Amino acid sequence: MSVAPQPEAAVVEQMPEATVSKVVNQLEKLENVAEKKIPNVVKQAQTVAAKVKTSVAIINEAESKQDQQMRYDDKLAQMYTGLMDSARAAGAKLQDVVQKVGATGETGAPSRVSPSVVKKIRDIGDILDEAQADVYKEEWLSLKVTPPLLRAYLPLMKSYPEEAFNDNVGDRYVNAATRESLYFYQMQFSVAIDRLEKAVANHKVREVEEAFAKTSLSYDRYLKAGDLYTGYDPVTSTTVFFQNVSDSQLQYTPLALQQPQIRDEVLVLQGPDKGKVGRIIWLGRENGEDLDSKVLTAVVKLEPNPVLGQSKSGGVREVKAYPYSWLVMTRGSDESYIQDLVLATAAAVVSCAVTYPLESIKARAQSNLPPFPPEGPQALFQGIELNVLREAPNAGFLMAGFNYFTRWAVGLPFVNGNDPNLKFMLMIPSGVVAMCTGAFAKTPVIDISKQVQAGLAKDAGEAVQNVFFKPTPVQVTKKLGRTFMLTVIRGVPFGAFQCFIYELLKDQTPALLENLGVPIWSEPFIWGGVAGFCTGYLTNPPDVVMQRLALESSSESEDPDKPFSVVETWEEIVQATRKILEEEGPAGFAKGGLENALYFLPEAMVWFGVYEGLKGVANSVSQAF
Numbered sequence: 001m002s003v004a005p006q007p008e009a010a011v012v013e014q015m016p017e018a019t020v021s022k023v024v025n026q027l028e029k030l031e032n033v034a035e036k037k038i039p040n041v042v043k044q045a046q047t048v049a050a051k052v053k054t055s056v057a058i059i060n061e062a063e064s065k066q067d068q069q070m071r072y073d074d075k076l077a078q079m080y081t082g083l084m085d086s087a088r089a090a091g092a093k094l095q096d097v098v099q100k101v102g103a104t105g106e107t108g109a110p111s112r113v114s115p116s117v118v119k120k121i122r123d124i125g126d127i128l129d130e131a132q133a134d135v136y137k138e139e140w141l142s143l144k145v146t147p148p149l150l151r152a153y154l155p156l157m158k159s160y161p162e163e164a165f166n167d168n169v170g171d172r173y174v175n176a177a178t179r180e181s182l183y184f185y186q187m188q189f190s191v192a193i194d195r196l197e198k199a200v201a202n203h204k205v206r207e208v209e210e211a212f213a214k215t216s217l218s219y220d221r222y223l224k225a226g227d228l229y230t231g232y233d234p235v236t237s238t239t240v241f242f243q244n245v246s247d248s249q250l251q252y253t254p255l256a257l258q259q260p261q262i263r264d265e266v267l268v269l270q271g272p273d274k275g276k277v278g279r280i281i282w283l284g285r286e287n288g289e290d291l292d293s294k295v296l297t298a299v300v301k302l303e304p305n306p307v308l309g310q311s312k313s314g315g316v317r318e319v320k321a322y323p324y325s326w327l328v329m330t331r332g333s334d335e336s337y338i339q340d341l342v343l344a345t346a347a348a349v350v351s352c353a354v355t356y357p358l359e360s361i362k363a364r365a366q367s368n369l370p371p372f373p374p375e376g377p378q379a380l381f382q383g384i385e386l387n388v389l390r391e392a393p394n395a396g397f398l399m400a401g402f403n404y405f406t407r408w409a410v411g412l413p414f415v416n417g418n419d420p421n422l423k424f425m426l427m428i429p430s431g432v433v434a435m436c437t438g439a440f441a442k443t444p445v446i447d448i449s450k451q452v453q454a455g456l457a458k459d460a461g462e463a464v465q466n467v468f469f470k471p472t473p474v475q476v477t478k479k480l481g482r483t484f485m486l487t488v489i490r491g492v493p494f495g496a497f498q499c500f501i502y503e504l505l506k507d508q509t510p511a512l513l514e515n516l517g518v519p520i521w522s523e524p525f526i527w528g529g530v531a532g533f534c535t536g537y538l539t540n541p542p543d544v545v546m547q548r549l550a551l552e553s554s555s556e557s558e559d560p561d562k563p564f565s566v567v568e569t570w571e572e573i574v575q576a577t578r579k580i581l582e583e584e585g586p587a588g589f590a591k592g593g594l595e596n597a598l599y600f601l602p603e604a605m606v607w608f609g610v611y612e613g614l615k616g617v618a619n620s621v622s623q624a625f
Contacts, residue, residue, distance in 0.1 A: 401434025435495025532604025
């Protein structure tokens with residue numbers, strides 16, 4: 001028999017005793033821990049309970065106050081509803097009484113004055129509307145009549161306060177204050193008329209505009225103080241209509257493109273008149289004597305409002321002074337790519353026809369030929385149709401593309417369109433891209449025109465034969481490719497400079513020109529002339545290279561079947577440039593530079609001036625319809 005199982009039995013019997021001992025030890029430890037921590041837990045629980053009790057009390061008190069407030073609000077709402085019902089009932093009864101009595105005509109202060117006097121005072125607005133049109137057209141003969149005509153109404157404006165606000169009706173203190181206000185505005189009106197008369201006599205447009213603005217503003221304030229509007233506009237603030245409309249949803253010209261100036265149509269972007277449209281008739285500056293000082297306010301003549309009364313223009317046109325920062329230019333019909341293309345092309349036709357003889361002299365100088373051909377000065381007009389065909393479409397693409405790409409850049413989501421400092425930075429790349437787009441239309445005509453101008457062809461037909469039919473197709477392709485590349489190279493600085501310089505002068509020099517007495521209508525011609533002169537001189541070096549390449553025949557050793565290569569064409573341009581530099585030095589690139597600058601001066605002067613004039617006519621026609 002085996003006795004091996006005995007040790008196992010001993011182990012089994014001993015395991016419960018060991019387990020019990022361990023449990024007892026753990027319980028003793030837990031008891032010690034509990035004796036130490038339970039008091040702290042109890043204290044924490046008591047603290048939490050106290051806080052809960054306090055919170056409950058506060059909540060109950062708040063609920064009680066809220067109930068009281070709600071009951072109070074209910075009472076107020078009931079009282080308000082009752083008052084509104086009573087007011088509506090009283091208004092309905094009053095309206096019935098008025099209808100039964102059949103009361104018509106004037107009410108309030110104007111009813112105490114002769115209807116003829118009131119009508120004549122209101123008719124002054126039509127006179128001012130006509131005078132504004134005469135100011136913009138510089139109709140000096142008509143403007144000369146305006147001050148005496150306005151001055152004839154002063155006795156009526158002086159007598160109106162005495163009759164409309166006499167002390168027999170209403171509060172005498174209010175009447176006295178109103179009379180003083182009307183006398184003050186009538187005096188301002190009189191002083192402004194005197195200034196207008198002097199400015200008209202001197203034919204100073206800006207002085208006339210300033211005096212006209214002050215005349216209009218004082219007259220509008222007289223109407224408001226005298227309760228002379230025939231109607232009442234219940235909308236005292238238009239901001240409620242734009243609560244859920246962001247500024248980006250409104251149609252206007254970003255400040256990065258153009259800041260509002262006198263005569264510009266503007267949109268009120270801030271304040272109680274937000275969304276209203278008008279025209280700036282004067283700008284108030286920090287220093288009224290310095291036209292270069294900061295603009296603070298703008299006097300705006302708003303669009304006709306028939307609610308306030310009737311006039312020949314369709315309604316009363318309020319005149320208000322706004323902070324300049326509240327205004328932006330409206331987006332007019334001039335912001336159209338097609339319209340810009342058509343108008344700029346038409347203007348270029350005029351400018352090219354006028355300045356073509358200078359272009360011929362420049363081309364002959366660059367080809368080392370005498371300025372005048374043997375046939376006489378009349379031969380300088382030979383090939384004029386080619387010059388028009390070459391330059392007019394390109395000018396149209398430049399202006400239309402320049403405006404389009406600038407507007408497109410301003411509209412990018414990461415560009416702040418209302419930052420005026422971005423204006424010129426955006427215009428430079430826009431001009432470069434726009435000029436390159438016109439190179440496709442210009443390239444085929446360049447070599448033909450150069451042939452005629454340099455005397456290598458008698459007419460356009462012979463020039464076409466020399467350029468496109470006598471050479472091999474490969475040579476023609478190479479010539480066109482080379483001309484296109486150089487046109488683009490020349491077009492990059494041309495596109496960057498011309499419109500940029502024009503806009504810079506347009507933005508910075510009006511005050512200087514006006515101080516010198518320069519007529520406003522002539523300013524675009526001056527800006528265009530300066531921009532053309534600078535651009536012509538800066539772009540003369542690539543023009544010299546292009547002229548030399550146009551006159552050189554293809555190399556006889558060249559393989560006629562060799563395809564066109566951009567790299568080889570670039571090498572030819574580099575070699576021609578190096579050849580001019582080696583043979584004539586840096587002065588070779590300046591040859592014809594003065595002629596080039598003098599050519600672009602009148603061309604750009606006529607182009608920009610005619611374009612601005614055509615744009616003004618187009619905008620006037622679009623507004624009329």
